[in-house]
Amino acid sequence: MTTNSSTSKAAHINHILETEGDAVAANTQGFNQGRYDSVGTLEEYEQFKSEARAIKEDAIDRLPDLIAELREAVEANGGTLYLADDDADANDYVREVVDEVDGERVVKSKSMTSEEIELNEALAGDDVDVVETDLGEWVLQVADEAPSHIVAPAIHKSREGIAELFNEQFDPDEPLETAEDLTMFARGKLAEKITAADVGVTGANFVTADSGTMALVTSEGNARKTVTATDTHIAVAGVEKVIPTVEDLRPFIELIGRSxxxxxxxxxxxxxxxPVDSPTLDFETDELGSADDREFHLVLIDNGRMAMRDDEDLRETLYCIRCSACSNSCANFQQLGGHAFGGETYSGGIATGWEAGVEGLDTAGEFNDLCTGCSRCVNACPVEIDIPWINTVVRDRINRGTDAELDWLVDGLMPDEESAGLDLDKRLFGNFATLARLGSATAPVSNWLASNDLSRRLLDRVAGVDRRRELPQFQRETLRDWMADRPSVADPDREVVLFPDLYTNHVQVERGKAAVRVLEALDVRVRLADVSASGRAPLSQGMISTARSYAETVAADLGPHVAAGRDIVVIEPSDHALFQREYGKLLDDESYERLAENSYEVFEYVYGLLANGGDETALRGGDGQQIAYHSHCQQRTIGVDQYTETVLEDLGYDVATSSVECCGMAGSFGYKEDYYDVSIAVGEELAAEFTTPETEDRTVVASGTSCLEQLDDLLTRPPKHPIELIAPRSWTERVTRD
Amino acid sequence: MSKTSTASTTDRFVDRLEDFGVSSTITGIDGVETEIEAVAATPAVGVDPSIEGVSLPESVDRELSPAAVDAAATGVTEAVLGVADYGSIVLPSTQSGVEPVSLFADQHVAVLREADIVPDMGAALSTLGDQFRDDDWSGIIATGPSATADMGALVTGAHGPKTVHVIIVRS
Known part of the structure; x- marks a missing residue:
């Protein structure tokens, strides 16, 4: 990326943050909280998700057969099914149908697929009057703007903004002000258009192959009117919307609104x-007509989807039901919305898959980096799509497709497995293992160098590292150095291998020492693994080959320990999550399962030790000490955050926990100048939770390296890892000498 | 289904109607006409429910025309199913015009047999599955009034009814 395009990207993101950020945040965070509340009351939530997933997997697997079955059903019902290869093909067909019925006005209910193929523009080219009837879409049509959210398209606009727009455009007798005013005004305007329309265009959320039934999920009633008030109904939908049977609709109906x-x-x-059985309504002649006069065309659109079906990594995208859970649960999306975090049509986490499949890598590449892999969308997705993985794969493909410019600078330094063409910032951060090794070996000189103005300017210019961020301070004595001649527990109950991740080993050495002391206090002998680099850093940059090579090294190092009955304990939650989740994509099944089943986040392990008779009094109790705790995004996704809270509470700490989805730092993300401001905007939501009258005096603890860095930048009191709270002062008693 | 479970299903249905802002009354077959008169604003248009013994009061216009449907303050129709878990009613798209009558007026009054209330969405879809496949059946699962939050706050009556009332007919 050149400096110019980088500057303009940062400028665009900042502009969106300033102009739309507040409205987007209020709306998406409201939806997200609503999701938690609503699924919390659905007993069969997890079961429905699994069912929905299974139905989609089966449907995409059998798609050609289902389309054939659907065609028979639609034709038997008296409709037509047209399978369009691409956008132009679909638009030509719709234009023909409109032309054949002498359609002068088309009314539409909301359809992202019609946005994808730019149907409105195609019809307008034939002088057909196209009117969006979803109120949000209509606002955007009047304002000539693009949707900022796949479900609620106008969330970037405030009520005041809409009132100003309507008052300016329509000059009503009385100026419009309230949401009620605006809604009733729009309803009246649109009713005139709908009752005088010739053709109704809808999307379809699901289409069942057994009966030719389509499900449309709406709230306003405009889709109902669009179908009822017009004689000719055209539904446009991606081929992936086909599911086998009417009964299969159940989990989707239960999940889509909640999610x-x-x-x-x-x-x-x-x-x-x-065609539906309702009578036709001719408002001009005031006559009811026969339902036999109704016409129906289902236009199923391929536009790259069949190729996605054949693509092992993009295929999952086709399971997407466009519910927007991945947008609403995404900390970055919450600040930006779809005008920055989106492509030609789709926005949010899953948009990378859609845009890569439908438009191509270039379009996906424009916003793909806004996914930090925090994984908060993973549990929110009602069809269990591994959205961060799709983002990682697409990032990897983009890396490989980009032209090289300054690779000579880091080629000699960075021992990665990547082909030329990778962005320099990605290469720098992806090879953090090398940086950390050099950093500690040359500390404190490396820290002075990194913080001097000239170095910062160079880092900024060459690799886009934002100068406003403090860089990690490498410690001269690594955790490995400290452990080198350390005596071990005399008569251990068990033995573990502690994974000294790069940050713990080189930067946050104190949390490593604390973890060792805690484990030893509970009669556990601690060894350090010989490897530190997990592959998390390169994976975040989309450097999958490099990450895989690290994963294989880690598995080779830790495998024999597991075989010898030693558990693996991990401090850094992003590395623990890597062992639990992404290693499944990087390693063979056996190696992955062996490591996943036998590795534990440090508090998860402490919880287990205490639950099995470990001596609580060997640890430092809280005695009511007030703590503000931020767990780590990936830790929460795999559900191990609860152990930290439980252990702290059991030891007598008074714990207040943050509710934000992510701290916004996300490894290297917050260091990059393009994303510094959005990272800070996300982080400020967390900082705000820890500076209320109730929390401002609490000791701040956080599990993740990135979270600690972000909190350190945003709060005046320094945060630490919770393990440092409970590490005993009198640990030396438990070792053989010292 | 036993009588007890029907009663608890009805209770659940009524509770969920309230959650979504829908009022309801329970009455015998003989009481339906009176109930409709009591709740329906005028002018009202309606489609006779296909429930034996139930007809619409004189005050409800059954001569449908697009203008009458559009101008009506209330539309009265039957609902063929109730779904207790969601407080949903299922409105059939019929040649008699249930769909426009239930959609264009500010108030929708639905008449539903208590025996047609099913506990959950799964039961609703299995009840309707063969009708979709064999009879090209169409219908709307309607829950609460028409609503939008697109204009900055939640407003009912975005394109369809602002209020909904369900008359549950006990046999």
Missing amino acids: GTGQDITSYVSLLTP
Whole structure:
């Protein structure tokens, strides 16, 4: 990336943050909380997710057969199914149908697929009047803007902004002000358009192959009117919307509203087997006509989807039901919305998959880096798509496709497995293992060098490292040095291998020492693993080959320990999560399962030791000490954050926990100048939770390296890892000498 | 289904209707006309429910036209199913015009047999599955009034009814 495009990217992101950030944050965070509340009352939530996933897997697997079955059903019902290769093909077909019925006005209900193929523009080219009837979409049509969210397209606009727009554009007798005013005004305007329309265009959330039934999930009733008030109904939908049977709709109906906007169910789920049986309504002649006069066309669109189906990594994207959970649960999306975190049509986490498949890597590459891999969308997705993995794979493909410019600078330094063409910032951060090794070996000189103005300017210019961030301070004595001649526990109950991740080994050495002391206090003999680099850093940059090579080294080093009955304990939550999740994609099944089953986050392990008779009094109790705790995003996704809270509470600490999805630092993300401001905007939400009257005096602890760095930058009191709280002062008694 | 479970299903249904801002009354077959008169604003249009013994009161216009449907303050129709878990009613798209009558007016009054209330969405879809496959059946699962939050706050009556009332007919 050149300096110019980088500057303009940062400028664009900052502009969106300033102009749209507040409205987007209020709306998406409301949806996200609504999701938690709503799924919390659904007993079968996890079961429905698994069912939904299974139905989609099966449907995409059998897609050609299902489309054939669907065609038969639609034709038997008296409709037509047209399978369009691409956007132009689909648009030509719709234009023909509109032309054949002499359609002068088309009314539409919300359809992202029609946005994808730019149907409105195609029809407008034929002088057809196209009117969006979803109120949010209509606002955008009047304002000539693009959707900022796949479900609630106008969330970037405030009520005041919409009032100003309407008052300016329509000059009503009385100026419009309240949401009620605006809604009723729009309803009236649109009713005139709908009753005088010839053709109704809808999308389809699901289409069942057995009956030719389409499900439309809406709240306003505009889709109902669009279908009822027009004689010709055209539905446009991606081929991936086909599912086998009507009964298969159940988990989707139960999940889609809850997952998206946090409604248990939306006002209307239209289940239409068109042409529908309702009488036609001719408002001009005031006559009811026969339903036999209704016409129906289902336009199923490929536009890259069949190729995605054949792509092992992008295929999962086709399971997406466009609910928007991944957008709403994403800390970066919450600050930016789809105008920055989105491509031509789709926005949010899963958009990378859609845009890569439908538009191509260039479009996906424009916003793909905004996914930090925090994984908070993973549990939110009702069809269990591993969205961060799709983002990683696409990032890897983008890396490999980019032209090289300054690779000579780091080629000799960075021992990665990547082909030329990788962005320098990615290469720098992806090879953190090398940086950390050199950093400690030459500390404190390396720290002085890194913090002098000239070095910072060079880092900024060459690798886009934002000068406003403090860089990690490498410690001269690594955890490994400290452990080298350390005596071991005399008569241990068990023996573990502590994984000295790069940060713990080189930067946050104190938390490593504390972890060792805690384990020893509980009669556990501690060895250090011989490896420190997990592959997390390169994986974050989309350097999958490099990450895989690290993963294989880690598995080779830790495998024999597991075989010898030693458990693996991990301090850094992003590395623990890596062992639990992403190593499944990087290693063979056996190596992955062996490591995943036998590795524990440090507090998870301490919890287990205490639950099995470990001596609580060997640890430092809290005696009511007030703590503000921020768990780590990836730790929460795999559900181990609870152990830290439980152990701290059991030891007598008074714990207040943050509720934000992510700290916003996310490894290297917050260091990059393009993303510094959004990283800070996300972090400030966390900082705000820890500076309320109730929390401002609490000791701040956080599990993740990145979270600690972010909190250190944003708060005046220094945070630490919670293990440092409970590490005993009198640990020396438990070792053989000292 | 036993009588007890029907009663608890009805209770659940009524509770969930309230959650979504829908009022309801329970009455016998004989009481339906009176109930409709009591709740329906005028002018009202309606489609006769296909429930034996139930007809619409004189005050409800059954001569449908697009203008009458559009101008009505209330639309009265049947609902063929109730879904207790969600407080949803299922409105069939019929040649008689249930769909426009239940959609265009500010108030929708639905008449539903208590025996047609099913406990959950799974039961609703298995009940309707063969009708979709064999009869090209279409219908709307409607829950609460028409609503939007697109204009900065939640407003009912975005395109469809602002209020919904369900008359549950006990046999």
